[in-house]
Amino acid sequence: MPESQLTRVRDGGKRALADALARIEASSLAPETIDLLDEAYHNAKGHVIGITGPPGVGKSTLIAALIPALRAQGQTVGVIAIDPSSQRSGGALLGDRIRIEGDPADPGVFIRSMAARDRLGGLAAITASAVTLMRAFYDRVIVETVGVGQSETDIASVADSVLLCVQPGSGDSLQYMKAGIAEIPDIAVVTKADLGALAIQTARDLRAALTTTGKATGHAAAWQVPVLTVASGRDEAMIEFIDMLDQHRDHLQSGQLAERRHHQAEAWLVSSLKEAYGREGLTLIGSMKDGLRLGDDQSPFRRLETLSRRLSVQISS
DSSP states (O other), rough: OOOHHHHHHHHHHHHHHHHHHHHHHOOOOSSSHHHHHHHHTOOOEEEEEEEEEOTTTSSHHHHHHHHHHHHHTTOOOEEEEEBBOOOOSSOOOOOOHHHHHOTEEEETTTEEEEEOOOOOSSSSTTHHHEEEEEEETTTTEEOOOOOSSSSGGGGGGOOOOEEEEEEEEEEEEEEEHHHOOOOOOOOOEEOOOOHHHHHHHHHHHHHHHHHHGGGGGGGGOOOOEEEEEEETHHHHHHHHHHHHHHHHHHTTTTHHHHHHHHHHHHHHHHHHOOOOOOHHHHHHHHHHHHHHHOOOTOOOOOOHHHHHHHHHHHOOO
C-alpha cells in the first residue's frame, strides 16, 4: 500500500508539518490538501485548548509556562498563535510566537503563528484546518486568539476546552458579561495571581459574572466552570491548571467530545461554502437531497469537496 500523507508528514517532523500548513493556507481545496485533512480528521488524538482574553492579560506568558509543564509530563504540544496582521503584507506580526517560542530542537513542541487579517472573531481563516492537522500529531493543541477584546467567541468553534483569561483589577468581568464572552469558557483563569488580594477579588467578580450568564453550570450537567488564579512562574499553579484541563477533557469523553466536534465540523462546512459561494450557493445546496448534513463518518473537508463539485455543476448548467 502507498504511504499515507499523514505518515509522510509525521515522519518528516516539524519541517514537513510547516510545509503542510503552508499548502493548506495556499489552497485549502487542492485534492492533496483534502486528502491530508480528511485523514487527519479521522485520526484525531490531541486535546484542543482554546485560550482567549484581551491584549496584555498574559495569554502568551501562560502558554510559555504551560509548554514546559506539559513536556515534563511527557506530553507533546502544538501551538497556533493568532497574531495581528501586518498592514503591508497581511502576514502575522509574530509577536506571540517570539514570546512563547520553545526549544527549536525539541520534536515534541511546534509553534505556528497565523495572521488574523480581517477576521473579527479572534481566529485566522484556516485555523480549523490547522487544528485538525495538528491534533493528529500532538497530545495538546493550544490555540491562542489574537486578543482584540469583545469579538473572541469564534474560539468555541475549534476548541474542546475554552479557557478565558482575565487580568486582576481590569473590570473585564462586567464587560464579558455584556458582550456574551462569559458564555463560552469551560475554565476561567485570573492571571497574575501574585497581585494577591486584587486577583482574589477579580476571581470573585468573575464567578459572579459566570453565574449571572448561567455559564457556571457549563455546557452540560455536572460540569461547573472553575475559576482559577494563576501565577505563571509558579510550578504548582501549572500543575493545578493542567489537572483542571485533564478533568474537563475527561468530562468530555462521556460522548460530548464527539458531539462538540461534529457541530464544529458542520459549522466550518457551512462557513466555508458561504465564503466560497455566498448565500445563493447555500440555498442551492440546501435544496439537495442530503443538503448540508454531515454524516458521522464524514469529514467536513471531504464533504466540502463533494458539495463544491456538485454546486459547480449546478451553477454551470
